[in-house]
Amino acid sequence: MTARGFDPKAQAGKAPNPSRHVEVLVIGAGPAGIAAALAAVRGGAEVLLVDENPVAGGLMGLDVPLYYGGRYTGAVQAKARMVEPVFAAKAGLAEAIEAGVEIELGVYCWGAWVPGQGLASLPAPVAGLADEERSWLVGFDRLILAAGARDVAIGFPGWAQPGVMGARALESLLTVYDAFSGRRLVILGSGDLAARTARLAVGRGLEVVAVIETQPAFRVADDRFPAGVERLAGHAPVLASGGIDGVERLTVRNLVTGAERTLACDTIVEAIGLTPAVELLDVLGADLAMQPRLGGHAPVSPDGVATSLPQVSLAGDVAGVDQGPDAVVYRQAWARALGAVGGDDEVIVCQCEAVSRAALLAVRQPTYLGPPSEAMAARGLDRLLDDGPANQDQIKRLTRAGMGPCQGRRCREQIALTLANAANISAETIPLAGYRAPVRPLPLSVLAAWDEDPVMAATWDVWFGIKGQWTPYADIGTDREALYDGLFGGDMHL
């Protein structure tokens, strides 16, 4: 038996020092999160319930976490002043506090980890939280994820301007923020989500100009929509146009006759599909699988509560929202219809990185690299597909689609749909484009570990700190070898 050595430059022994520990951490104070927090506290647990709303105006502008499409009033810019109205709008929070739940609003959860493969040095589960000023870590025994679902966005000509938004974002701006700035809506989609969105809007005194469906028939019965709302099946949006404040009208085309009409509106709400907000689950390493009925890549769960990780459970829409077995087929049909409308060059699929649908399909290199070489120009999606199945992460590396500050929220689903249509395969076969911490784009100064353990600094190395790794080749095996270890230790630039 030889003595086991120790590598002071490795992570072991430097586990993040959580600034506190709670028994149960609940992420998301929607109805499901509040109910879960209440149940946990009534079961005798110590419970911290965290919700990122009100989110900073800057993040809303990036469509994080929801696809707000810029249709909010100036009120959202004053985050501190939004806390009270958000608290008041979330029914049940007062009761939760009464019952002993500790609540933090305006706090982002940007990562969470449990011990597992590749994390041998992590002693216990930990979550990363942040507000606008700083980040901190909280240890937990149990994490209840109630992060909800978000909208699937699909582009069409003119979509990348204020006024095109998602149904979940509209609901949030109406019911949580009371800060929606639109008046006249066109809704895209004809399923349950579209019907509920239309009813919500009309109930709030907004005008719903029309509900548009690219497919020949609506997905739910006409009487699910408010009376008097025009319903146009077999129509596709072909151009959203407007001015500096965004959308002012939408041109739609009858896909049978080709006739076009222009509808005056200030907002176009995409209500085509929801996908569970699985980003924290992906960071945690919970099993996810394509489950079309649940809206895409959803947590693998026997009961909608348990996950593959014993410390992590689900509450509410993050487990998936039932949208019928053909939910992804339906989305793909929408993407096909919008693709057929054309405008591949104008439709900017990835707004952050300005990647058009044409550029995506051609696997075109980004414009900052200048004109492509001859060889590059000859490379397109078809040649890439000859070499292996479509993979979004690979295409993202080449085109930069999905690599921007919105972390792919506006584009990842439509990239998958677009690739699937181009490859003539089911979008259900496209692997999930991976999520990485921080799952909210937060400034360096906020994420920074200003509270760092001195041991981290004392043992920090640029690279592994392997003795002799940087010794110049000629000196290897000579007496000069010792010199380099003495001079630098391992801490050499790379």
Added chain:
Amino acid sequence: MTDLETPGASVIVVGGGVTGLSAAWWLARSGVDVLVLDKGIVGWEASGRNGGGASHYHSPLFAEEQRLWPLMDEMLGYSTEYRRERVVFATNALHHQQYQRMAQMCRDLGWRVDDLDPAQVREFVPLAGDNVVSGIHLRFGGQANPQRTVQAYAWALQDRGGRILQHAPALRIVTSGGRVTGVETPRGRFGCDHLVVAAGPQGEALLRQVGARLPLAPARAEMIVTEPAPLMPVGGADGNGLYGRQTLRGNLAYGGGPHEWMDIGPAGPERRPSTPVLRNLSRRLAELLPKAAQLRVIRSWAGVVENTPDGRPVIDRLSDPGNLTVATMSGVGFGLSPASGHAIRDLVLDGACSFADLGKLSIKRFVDLPEDWRERAGWTPTSHEEGLVGLRL
């Protein structure tokens, strides 16, 4: 999908990272019929997850690397986003001292290094702040975009008639009469006259099949990336315990700090988690580049690095079987890849490297290594509690 009928190739390369792809490209340039097998997608492991640094002046391959990088876009036919030179700057006295010594070492090796005062550092690195103490300007080295470079090798290889088979893990090396005759994969058996193993951490298990010992310890290393900032005159700006680069798009991609030792099976890593270490990286980057402190971090990631006991590459053609060449770059393989591929080509075709002595990178240096070398070094997965004891806290 089975490709049982797929013919083999004169040379099969196991591993579609930068090392294997560069080797295959060099071979294809010499007219060799070459096939690359990868267990997944090309560049999916370390080769697509690294810092893109190309400044490994200690390596015998460095001069050739330096000669080649400025030519690579032209030679490959695709952009690698290569940019020349680096600035390393100190924000405290300790780092000042270290970087001065590093500069001296580079000068001793014959590479030009200029000293910079704080104002000059800020000219090259406008995101730097008032805390700059000094800097050095490496008038050599550089950095490129790893993901674009991997794909460039792969495509250039195809353009020269080479083939790549993705999702085809090499499961077994087939030998007969003391020679490698082929490779078995779930997609069939492929015959070859020569085998190159450039499989990253999986090289150890593969070589064991032919009785050769390639001691490797895999570990995870992490990086962060921010949203874009205006382009700085020098893309590679290191310091404060970080290595990194500004991408041509403007993002700051930086790494450094503690790694985590892993055990990895023949199928490769199941997961490559990045961790709360991203906070420590964020802090150091905010200190190094104070004018970037408000930039948002938009991602982090980890990649798996295979380390040899001395941290130096193995590039060698075995004596038995004599038609097997192995390369593991032990953590510094991206920047050196134009040259490592060239060296492998030479070993395969000519039996010796034409432009550098690689004798000290031979696999034979590990024959006497004790079986439990990883435990002795502490290079195995280690718990927090063991860590606390080791650090004597």
